[in-house]
Amino acid sequence: MSIITLYACQQEKKHLISGEINTPSFIKYIYLLEPDTTQKTKGFKIIDSSKINNHTFYFDYNLQKKSKLITLGFKPSYSNNDLHFYNENDSHLYKTLLLTPQGINLKAGINFSEVEFKDSINLNYDKLLKKLDQLSLQNNEEYKKIINSYSKNQNNNTNEKIYLLESKINTEKIELLKTYIEKNSGNPMSLFAFDSYLFPLLQKKSKEDIQMLERMLNSFNEYANLPVYRNLKYNIQKYKNCAIGGVFPDLEGINTEDQLENLSSYKGNYVLLDFWFKNCKPCALEVPYLKQVHEKYKNKGLKVISYSIDSGNFWKQTVKAEKEMIWHHLSIPNNEYLNPMTNRLCIEAFPTIYLLSPEGVVLENNLSQETILKAVSNYF
Template sequence: MRYLLSCLTVLLFISCNSKQEEKYAVSGTAPGVLNGIRAYYNVMDERGQLTAIDTSIIMDEKFVFDIKENLESPELRVLKIDGIDSNLLFITSPEGVEISVDKDSIANSTVKGGPINDAMTEYQTEKTNFQAFVKDLSSKRNQAMQDQDRDAFNQYNADYQKGLNNYKQILEKLQRKNEINLVGTMTLGELINMKVYDEKIAREQYNKLEKNVQNLPMSQQIDAYLKRIESVAVGQKAPLFEGHNPDGEVIKLEEIMGKVTLIDFWASWCKPCRAENPNVVAAYEKYHDKGFNILSVSLDQKTGRESWIKAIEDDKMTWNHISRLQYFGPLAKLYNVNAIPATFLLDENGVIIDKNLRGQALHNRLEDLLGEGQSQGAM
């Protein structure tokens, strides 16, 4: 999910209702910045790389970009000034954009350019304030750890959770207030990343975006992410995949299915996974003869091949195992797995019927499916 959020930050675009091409002008003031310093008007690619498409030399604390872009809709641009570490995001506007740069804290700069820039400024201000809050709190946490002050550390946790919850509420209000435009998309991505919105609410909010906003690369990344989640939701057919077992043989999910099947994403280095393995072993031993199969998918890397094989033996996991030895690679992405352990329980038809069952919950579910009178016979 971090990758997603970073991509969303990179691909901030905005669309307006007008279908006519507009010419967008940008100018500003930079109090305290010396004559001759250069300001750069940048576009940003999907990797976050900046490309200057216009340059202005600051004179008398003022700058004007001569470029007049012909755009069908407003888009994100980035202001960079020599000698100032951070950059400033702004959105082109048919009304023109005027920027007043705060050279000591560019985050405190003001951008005037229509309601969308006002909304974006509000969002960026709240985000900056939260980041400053976390930074200040982190220094207190580090001091508490250094002093081995448990009370202070517990207070840090309480303060952080309170601040985080407050920020989530602010984000949600901003998202609802801007649910058809770019700021709605920006905040939607962050709310998904912070798990405030589940896939159902996220999809509902995404569908409220104006169609031209949905067509933007940033929005399309959210859509693609939601589609990956939706493809492995309860009620969906499990996506098929294959991989090599420790002996180098190809094992296919479709060959394992036909019984109640648990797909178990884990790794030898994952302590919670290893702690859960005895419970999974017990479930397998109890229900395998009644029609329960397991396919474990290891997220070990190439350097961890021997550790993977040893963990299988040590934990007495006698079912099918595969790995591509690619960490959170294609198989994890196929099932939208970004943390382990992660499990998907399939019925006899390969339909996902439950997710992330652990401990007694796994046994209870299997008892419902395969208990007395439900036996299907072993595979």
């Protein structure tokens, strides 16, 4: 196991960021990175690189504020349009740190899987990450027992057990993160923990959920100039539009006759909006429920619209072959990029189903199966 030791240097240094790194000879560079904030992705921009000479490196960085979140990393896994990304399992290749005027000097092994710190801010943050890792589903003994039981008996309720266990683990993670953020609200690392770890776990379904997130963000107003703050503010506003009570964003779609339509053209009707794709098995399970609600309320002011995110004509073939899908259908226009659209519409899984009012306001979100009919019946 490799160990990385970081020291917050108290004396004046020639280089603000420097260190020794025990990498193999084929690794030539270490990179100074900052997160992308223009396209709201998980990518990084490379702002500098340092050639590793005799296992040492340095950066002459001009720190203009009292502190800054930086990321040091080895070569990113892949690039796209001048942005650089690490794969989900490559967290050992980079490390986010808090840089202060005292600078950082580090002594590293071959990766960032283990780190020892002497300054309290980076030390406490690293302890948090280790606790979160211990709480991961893959490290949970109960999860291992469920998987072993499934391999032996093929239990039908395995998915339900895993779902309940994951919900329990996420609750523990949320409490751990909230405690850390409250205790460390005076430094940007807690803001980074909020953005990277707590925000994805929290409910964003109702107006009350959004108000709670806004209150949390307001406690970090002194860091409003940081990219991580702006990213959180953007995401909270995005979910505010998709939450119950929000005005759902307008979008375009191609119908089965290859005509372009706007969702806003259906204002005046209640709209049940279903996002799906061709090979999505959970999406197929929703079809009988969508058909039931369509047939019951089609003449009472409800418009059921299934919006496919498939490219080309695959979705049309599915609609034609699936004779149950007798309601209205749209698909993503050819000139629309999928990821920005799904991000803008708060789509994190498929299917995603919204119920909209005649004014385009979100009445219900994250509907599924039995809850679809129940939710719609409340308005008729």
